[in-house]
Amino acid sequence: MGIQEIATVTGLSKSTVSRALRGMSNVADTTIDEVQRVADELGYVPSSAAAGLATGRQRAVGVVVPVIDRWFYVKALGGVDAELRRAGYDLVLYNLGGPGGDRDRAFRRSMLRHRVDALVLLSLVLDETERAELELSQHPMIVIGGPAPGLRNVGVDDGAVARIAVDHLCGLGHRSVAYVGGQDEAGMNVAVPHLRRDGFVDAMRAAGHAVPERWLLDGRFSFAGGVAAGTVLFGGRGGAGGGGAAADRPTAVLCASDEMALGVLVAARRAGLSVPQDVSVIGIDGHEYGATVGLTTVAQDPEAQGRTAARAVLAEVDGAAASVLPAAPAHLVVRETTGPPPPGA
Amino acid sequence: MGIQEIATVTGLSKSTVSRALRGMSNVADTTIDEVQRVADELGYVPSSAAAGLATGRQRAVGVVVPVIDRWFYVKALGGVDAELRRAGYDLVLYNLGGPGGDRDRAFRRSMLRHRVDALVLLSLVLDETERAELELSQHPMIVIGGPAPGLRNVGVDDGAVARIAVDHLCGLGHRSVAYVGGQDEAGMNVAVPHLRRDGFVDAMRAAGHAVPERWLLDGRFSFAGGVAAGTVLFGGRGGAGGGGAAADRPTAVLCASDEMALGVLVAARRAGLSVPQDVSVIGIDGHEYGATVGLTTVAQDPEAQGRTAARAVLAEVDGAAASVLPAAPAHLVVRETTGPPPPGA
DNA sequence: GTGAAAGCGCTAACAA
DNA sequence: TTGTTAGCGCTTTCAC
Numbered sequence: 001m002g003i004q005e006i007a008t009v010t011g012l013s014k015s016t017v018s019r020a021l022r023g024m025s026n027v028a029d030t031t032i033d034e035v036q037r038v039a040d041e042l043g044y045v046p047s048s049a050a051a052g053l054a055t056g057r058q059r060a061v062g063v064v065v066p067v068i069d070r071w072f073y074v075k076a077l078g079g080v081d082a083e084l085r086r087a088g089y090d091l092v093l094y095n096l097g098g099p100g101g102d103r104d105r106a107f108r109r110s111m112l113r114h115r116v117d118a119l120v121l122l123s124l125v126l127d128e129t130e131r132a133e134l135e136l137s138q139h140p141m142i143v144i145g146g147p148a149p150g151l152r153n154v155g156v157d158d159g160a161v162a163r164i165a166v167d168h169l170c171g172l173g174h175r176s177v178a179y180v181g182g183q184d185e186a187g188m189n190v191a192v193p194h195l196r197r198d199g200f201v202d203a204m205r206a207a208g209h210a211v212p213e214r215w216l217l218d219g220r221f222s223f224a225g226g227v228a229a230g231t232v233l234f235g236g237r238g239g240a241g242g243g244g245a246a247a248d249r250p251t252a253v254l255c256a257s258d259e260m261a262l263g264v265l266v267a268a269r270r271a272g273l274s275v276p277q278d279v280s281v282i283g284i285d286g287h288e289y290g291a292t293v294g295l296t297t298v299a300q301d302p303e304a305q306g307r308t309a310a311r312a313v314l315a316e317v318d319g320a321a322a323s324v325l326p327a328a329p330a331h332l333v334v335r336e337t338t339g340p341p342p343p344g345a
Numbered sequence: 346m347g348i349q350e351i352a353t354v355t356g357l358s359k360s361t362v363s364r365a366l367r368g369m370s371n372v373a374d375t376t377i378d379e380v381q382r383v384a385d386e387l388g389y390v391p392s393s394a395a396a397g398l399a400t401g402r403q404r405a406v407g408v409v410v411p412v413i414d415r416w417f418y419v420k421a422l423g424g425v426d427a428e429l430r431r432a433g434y435d436l437v438l439y440n441l442g443g444p445g446g447d448r449d450r451a452f453r454r455s456m457l458r459h460r461v462d463a464l465v466l467l468s469l470v471l472d473e474t475e476r477a478e479l480e481l482s483q484h485p486m487i488v489i490g491g492p493a494p495g496l497r498n499v500g501v502d503d504g505a506v507a508r509i510a511v512d513h514l515c516g517l518g519h520r521s522v523a524y525v526g527g528q529d530e531a532g533m534n535v536a537v538p539h540l541r542r543d544g545f546v547d548a549m550r551a552a553g554h555a556v557p558e559r560w561l562l563d564g565r566f567s568f569a570g571g572v573a574a575g576t577v578l579f580g581g582r583g584g585a586g587g588g589g590a591a592a593d594r595p596t597a598v599l600c601a602s603d604e605m606a607l608g609v610l611v612a613a614r615r616a617g618l619s620v621p622q623d624v625s626v627i628g629i630d631g632h633e634y635g636a637t638v639g640l641t642t643v644a645q646d647p648e649a650q651g652r653t654a655a656r657a658v659l660a661e662v663d664g665a666a667a668s669v670l671p672a673a674p675a676h677l678v679v680r681e682t683t684g685p686p687p688p689g690a
Numbered sequence: 691g692t693g694a695a696a697g698c699g700c701t702a703a704c705a706a
Numbered sequence: 707t708t709g710t711t712a713g714c715g716c717t718t719t720c721a722c
Contacts, residue, residue, distance in 0.1 A: 002699050013709045018701065028707060043481055047459040049397040050699035053714045058394060060437070060460070068426070069419050078413050081440045085447075090455050092405070092437045095426045102430075110435050113393040114715095115405070136388055224637045266638060269614075292569045293611060347715050358693045363717060373691060395715035398698045459699095 001044055009038050021046070048090075060090040061313060062116035066124060067098045070184075070221075071259060071287055072302050073122050076144050079306020080120050087314055092116055096124075103130070112137050118313040120144065120306075121151070125190050140316035142309045144302070146191035154309045156300045157327040158192055162199030164298050164332050165254045165282050170207045172340050174252040174280065177204065179211070180229040180264060181256035182218030193221070196256045196284065215250055219260035226255060226263020233264070234271035234279070251341035252280035258287035258297055265293065265337065276339035286333065294336035300328060346389055354383050366391070393435075405435040406658060407461035411469060412443045415529075415566075416604060416632055417647050418467050421489050424651020425465050432659055437461055441469075448475070457482050463658040465489065465651075466496070470535050485661035487654045489647070491536035499654045501645045502672040503537055507544030509643050509677050510599050510627050515552045517685050519597040519625065522549065524556070525574040525609060526601035527563030538566070541601045541629065560595055564605035571600060571608020578609070579616035579624070596686035597625035603632035603642055610638065610682065621684035631678065639681035645673060 003021070007014045012031065019027045020035035038044075052058040063080055065073045077093075084091050094111050096103050111119065112133060119134065123145025126134070131150065134141060143153040169177055179200045181193050197216065204211050217232060219225040234249065255261035261283030265275060273279050283290060286299025305328045316322050348366070352359045357376065364372045365380035383389075397403040408425055410418045422438075429436050439456055441448050456464065457478065464479065468490025471479070476495065479486060488498040514522055524545045526538050542561070549556050562577060564570040579594065600606035606628030610620060618624050628635060631644025650673045661667050 004699080014699090015701080015710080016708055019708090022701095026707060031707080045457045045459065045482070047398070047699055049394045049403060049459060050714090051701075052394040053392070053398050053716085054699080054701040056714075068423050074414050074419055077438075078440070081413070081438065082442060085440070085442065090437050090460060091440075092435050093426065095423070095430070095436075097427060097430065112390045114390065115393045115435060133388075137390070223634055227637050263637070289568055292572050292608070349715080359716080360694080360718080361692055363715095364692090367717095371691060376691080392715055395698090396717075398700085399715080399717040401698075 001042060002047070003044075005042055006035060006038050006044060009042070010034055057317075058090075058115055058117050059088065060092055060116045061118045061120060061310070061317075062092050062094055062111055063120045063122065064094040064096065064111065064124060065122045066096050068093075068095055071257075071285065072145070075302035076122055076306040076309075079303035079308075080144075080310040081306075082303075083307045083310035083314070087310075089117075089314070117317045118142075120309050120313060121148070123155075123192065124148065140313045140322065142313050144305050144309045146195065148191075152312070152322055152325065154305050154312070154325045155328055156330040158195035159199035159202070160327075161284055161298050161300070161330045162196045162254070162256075163203040164330065165284065166200060166203035166207065168296070168332055168334070168338065169252045169254065169280065169282065170204075170209070172252075172280065172338060174341050175209045176215075176250045176341075177209070177211070177252040177254055178215035178217065178233055178250035179254050179256070180217045180219040180226060180233075180260050182220050182225065182229075184221035193256060200254055219255060219257075219263065221257050221260060223259045223263045226260030227267050228263070229260065230264035230267025231270070234268055234273055236271065249279065252282070252338070255281065255283045258283035258285035258290045258295060261295055261297070261337075262287070262289055262293070265295065275337050278342060280338040280341070282338050284330075291335075296335045296338040297333050298330050299333045300330040304328065346387060347392070348389075350387055351380060351383050351389060354387070355379055402662075403435075403460055403462050404433060405437055405461045406463045406465060406655070406662075407437050407439055407456055408465045408467065409439040409441065409456065409469060410467045411441050413438075413440055416602075416630065417490070420647035421467055421651040421654075424648035424653075425489075425655040426651075427648075428652045428655035428659070432655075434462075434659070462662045463487075465654050465658060466493070468500075468537065469493065485658045485667065487658050489650050489654045491540065493536075497657070497667055497670065499650050499657070499670045500673055501675040503540035504544035504547070505672075506629055506643050506645070506675045507541045507599070507601075508548040509675065510629065511545060511548035511552065513641070513677055513679070513683065514597045514599065514625065514627060515549075515554070517597075517625065517683060519686050520554045521560075521595045521686075522554070522556070522597040522599055523560035523562065523578055523595035524599050524601070525562045525564040525571060525578075525605050527565050527570065527574075529566035538601060545599055564600065564602075564608065566602050566605060568604045568608045571605030572612050573608070574605065575609035575612025576615070579613055579618055581616065594624065597627070597683070600626065600628045603628035603630035603635045603640060606640055606642070606682075607632070607634055607638070610640070620682050623687055625683040625686070627683050629675075636680075641680045641683040642678050643675050644678045645675040649673065 003014050003017050006017045017035055020032045081091050118140040121143040143151050145155050147153050181197050183193050217229040219229040264281050268275050283297040290297050348362050352362045365377045426436050463485040466488040488496050490500050492498050526542050528538050562574040564574040609626050613620050628642040635642050
């Protein structure tokens, strides 16, 4: 069931069949039809391995993720996939499997095996060796998420994103705001948490508000981490007055991800606090869950970023020069978890 | 930078180099070392396309998902991936892209192109043509999730799962329980919702409790859908007494997924109801979010199911016979959202 | 323990 | 418009 069978059945040569199958211009229409018909009858299925060997193009791109089960990665992956599908490319997924994963083997054993024509790295921090190996592989490459030294990237301006959130909060009158961020141990680009944190601190300072060290919390970029951070901030299950002395409580909390913000919301409720009457909460991302619980957020569109990235590497595969991409858009979505600070504060 | 270069540099033949690289037994240890050294120096990277062509094995398996951004699929995908990585296989992802996706093209154009040695289908319903084409492709195949006619599958016993939940509720004294399920328009196997629903209705009937039609709600297997269903059940934002006449309210709600249960919880809170004092809520899945908000659930382990499925097809690729797999385990996790019905009910 | 040669299924000059 | 001839980079008999 190769191209040869079709050739013998139709009495044509392999080359003509090959051309016909790909609908190339210089083949008689009648021939194309005939070949198609026979191919269908025989249930012919082309072999991408053979085609790849012959052309040097695999018509596949690799997507490397630190872990899969994170909102951002899933969404971005979806975007990359959509664009690849449009272009008729396959997507091979390289999951580093978190800190426990055997990155090294993954790198050499798979990604570099010429199985793909290009690589999309999801918010990855590479070490020297990895960078060198990838560099050497000559693949078009791009990263989605935080900036990576020496690589093209698509993503939001994380500092600006934090600033947007701070401006919204300060515009409402807040002066005491806490920040829940922290490093995602699962392998998120280390740059992103820092950029957002710095953006927050700088914007607060610019607004004339100091941020005490104890209000910079670690939420590990997860829902559970958000609950934990919120509990530290507000105290545990409290009575009517809410946990902790109100005086030592921020009037607002900026979370570096919506998942953490959702967690902080739960902690606030458990502590008996009303949102936004007692405390305002704002996240970053644009997670669907946030929409239904009324979470104010600075939304970005990871799916669009994925599409952009895919389009960029695909263009590069086709010989286009690697141009620098503009920052991805992010915008404030005001919902119900932010409001003016309580009168007394 | 092929195998040939190494051959000329070492003065060996291509065949010996090939054997050495794969650590085959009948090669001198010194030769293996030498070849390895030179290969490293040259930065040699094998071509899986060429190896695949020669052997007929691609060392890759395809995973077909209806959509990616669903908890179950992401988790299962992670499990499949982990196992493949262990075995040194690559994973190529075929995303059908929901109802809008061009399934047909995806099928012929990609999955059948001999790029993979086996296929793992995530909770997919195939039509006749698709089944026939896949059948014809001779690939080992398995589905994760609901049963699919004529295909091996791994997954929980959905009827039993519903029964476990009902037993828990009835054991607590509930007699009026509602069900939130419905079809996931995004392409979940149609069988699963039905099996769970039937399991629920049957178990309730067996316990001697009728289930009024209006308490069988559609939550579309999503968080937002859960909120909507819960709102129908409990009414909108209510005063102290909660929405709707207490008499016309179920004392418990079984949700066919944790995501929907989370939504129902939000709706209950909005309606001013206390959980589990006014109403009990139980989900199905074992979603992480549920753990941190204290959701009682019947937990399954999609990641383990993914691993099992991967192991099964890999074995089949290696010539093992396709044995039937036992149902995946699921167990009740009692947390804080279920309790006895309110005294008056 | 190693080498020579054939070929996996396709594409790509170059001719005709 | 079609056919011929070489490979793409590897694996694999079969000899030695």
